[in-house]
Amino acid sequence: MNEPQQTWTETIDADHSLFDLKLKEVWRYKDLVYMFVKRDFVSSFKQTVLGPIWFFINPILTTIVYLVIFGRIAKLPTDDAPPLLFYLAGVTLWNYFSTSLLATSTTFAGNAGIFGKVYFPRLVTPLSIVISNLMRLGVQFLLFILVWAYYLSKGQVNPNWWVLATPFLILLMAFFSLGLGMIFSALTTKYKDLSMLLGFGVSLFMYATPVIYPTSALRGAFKELALYNPLTGIFECFKYAWLGVGDFSPTMLGISSLIIVIIMAIGVVIFNKVEKTFMDTV
Numbered sequence: 001m002n003e004p005q006q007t008w009t010e011t012i013d014a015d016h017s018l019f020d021l022k023l024k025e026v027w028r029y030k031d032l033v034y035m036f037v038k039r040d041f042v043s044s045f046k047q048t049v050l051g052p053i054w055f056f057i058n059p060i061l062t063t064i065v066y067l068v069i070f071g072r073i074a075k076l077p078t079d080d081a082p083p084l085l086f087y088l089a090g091v092t093l094w095n096y097f098s099t100s101l102l103a104t105s106t107t108f109a110g111n112a113g114i115f116g117k118v119y120f121p122r123l124v125t126p127l128s129i130v131i132s133n134l135m136r137l138g139v140q141f142l143l144f145i146l147v148w149a150y151y152l153s154k155g156q157v158n159p160n161w162w163v164l165a166t167p168f169l170i171l172l173m174a175f176f177s178l179g180l181g182m183i184f185s186a187l188t189t190k191y192k193d194l195s196m197l198l199g200f201g202v203s204l205f206m207y208a209t210p211v212i213y214p215t216s217a218l219r220g221a222f223k224e225l226a227l228y229n230p231l232t233g234i235f236e237c238f239k240y241a242w243l244g245v246g247d248f249s250p251t252m253l254g255i256s257s258l259i260i261v262i263i264m265a266i267g268v269v270i271f272n273k274v275e276k277t278f279m280d281t282v
């Protein structure tokens with residue numbers, strides 16, 4: 001008697017294109033993405049007294065420190081925008097980018113135990129990190145809107161139609177942190193020192209980004225170099241849209257978008273290449 005032929009519902013194959021994001025496969029594991037997002041959100045404030053209120057405390061305290069140090073002492077210009085709102089806008093965006101990048105950069109090292117036991121698309125992990133941080137950004141953006149509404153009622157800000165581009169700006173930041181995070185995550189599986197340097201490097205990168213100053217304050221070569229920072233166009237567009245200040249131009253956003261697409265492509269290639277052998281080096 002012939003035995004029924006077995007058919008496989010899932011085939012795990014390491015031989016695939018380095019540019020393949022496996023988005024269809026990721027979609028099938030959307031419940032796992034949701035579980036990881038929930039885990040990251042809950043674990044951040046587990047056993048804390050104030051819980052999600054820290055989402056508000058962090059940007060408020062950081063903005064006050066910047067206001068005192070860079071506004072009152074260093075007297076950096078804010079293009080005539082209310083200093084408190086100017087720094088809060090920068091802090092809100094920067095917190096999302098830096099947190100997403102640092103968390104994504106530990107994808108392989110931080111999840112080696114899970115990756116070695118269970119199969120699922122590895123992109124699920126960094127993607128869930130970026131999404132969970134979007135929830136935090138949403139809470140902090142609400143704080144920004146409340147402060148912005150106060151200054152708007154006093155006629156001290158001049159928003160324009162570029163505010164409609166805000167979702168696109170956030171998407172660009174998500175792609176940039178995801179692409180850059182995947183690159184560092186792949187590299188740190190072999191070069192552990194990079195994980196030590198990344199935190200310091202991100203802190204320095206903030207000063208190369210118009211978080212605490214406008215690009216109009218830069219001169220000469222510094223201003224030209226700033227245009228090649230992918231975050232410059234994003235931050236300047238955001239401040240121009242909501243505050244009505246800055247030297248923003250669509251060209252800046254176009255340059256940022258192009259560089260981010262390139263970095264995302266490089267991140268996908270490196271991530272896909274390393275995921276096949278990373279268990280041998282972690």
